[in-house]
Amino acid sequence: xxxxxxxxxxGGLLLAGGGVxxxxxxxxxxxxxxxxxxxSAQLDVRLDRVxxxxxxxxxxLVFTNRSGADCTLRGRPAxxxxxxxxxxxxxxxxxxxxxxxxxxxxxxxxxGSARSVLHWTVTADDCPDAxxxxxxxxxxxxxxxxxxxxxxxxxxxxxxxxx
Numbered sequence: 001x002x003x004x005x006x007x008x009x010x011g012g013l014l015l016a017g018g019g020v021x022x023x024x025x026x027x028x029x030x031x032x033x034x035x036x037x038x039x040s041a042q043l044d045v046r047l048d049r050v051x052x053x054x055x056x057x058x059x060x061l062v063f064t065n066r067s068g069a070d071c072t073l074r075g076r077p078a079x080x081x082x083x084x085x086x087x088x089x090x091x092x093x094x095x096x097x098x099x100x101x102x103x104x105x106x107x108x109x110x111x112g113s114a115r116s117v118l119h120w121t122v123t124a125d126d127c128p129d130a131x132x133x134x135x136x137x138x139x140x141x142x143x144x145x146x147x148x149x150x151x152x153x154x155x156x157x158x159x160x161x162x163x
Contacts, residue, residue, distance in 0.1 A: 038063070038071035038108060040142035045135050047118075050150045055123035057150055061116045063137060063162060065108035073114050073162045074105040075138035081153050082132040082145075089128045089153060103161040119158040120150075127154035138162060 048060040065071055081089040106114045130153045136143040138161075 036070070036072050037139050038065060038067075038073050038137060040137055040140045040144065042067040042069075042071055043137055045137065045144045045146065047133060047146050047148065048115075052122075055121055057118075057120050057122060059118045059150065061118055061135065061159070062113050063108070063115070064113040065110055068110050070107055070109050072105050072107050073138050075103050076159050076161050077116055077138055078136040078143075079118070079157060079159055080134040081130045081148065081157055082134060083128060084131040086132070089130055104163070106162050114162040116162050117160045120156070121154045122152050124154045127152040 042065055044064040044066050046062050046064075048062055050057055050059040061077060063073060063077075083089050108114055129151055130148045133146045133148045134143050135146060
């Protein structure tokens with residue numbers, strides 16, 4: 001029964017245009033590519049300390065330019081929350097764009113960082129446990145898989161544009 005539920009959720013995401021990003025090189029299909037944009041190869045990505053409070057969780061997602069040249073980021077990263085088997089978590093779909101803040105272009109000097117803030121809730125008793133987070137930087141196609149030590153995720157995973 002769980003397999004059918006996951007298949008239904010993944011199928012619904014695909015029909016809505018929110019498919020799972022694949023770890024591949026080059027821009028995501030349909031993504032506008034900024035010629036000065038930071039490539040996935042130029043970036044270190046990490047999830048910073050999770051801040052809990054009143055059933056809510058917040059965590060900065062940090063993008064650091066590890067190259068020797070300036071580059072830019074604009075928009076929100078694409079995210080997929082994964083369970084222990086590597087399958088997308090049911091019900092943990094990212095929020096629709098435009099829910100938090102406007103986008104701006106951020107220039108990262110070598111060694112410079114930008115952040116997006118993740119938000120989710122943990123208030124229901126039957127929320128699935130997350131093990132990993134698949135992160136694709138804005139405008140890119142190559143994803144990075146990060147450990148997700150925060151446990152369960154209920155409902156929607158919100159993410160702000162990079163700043």
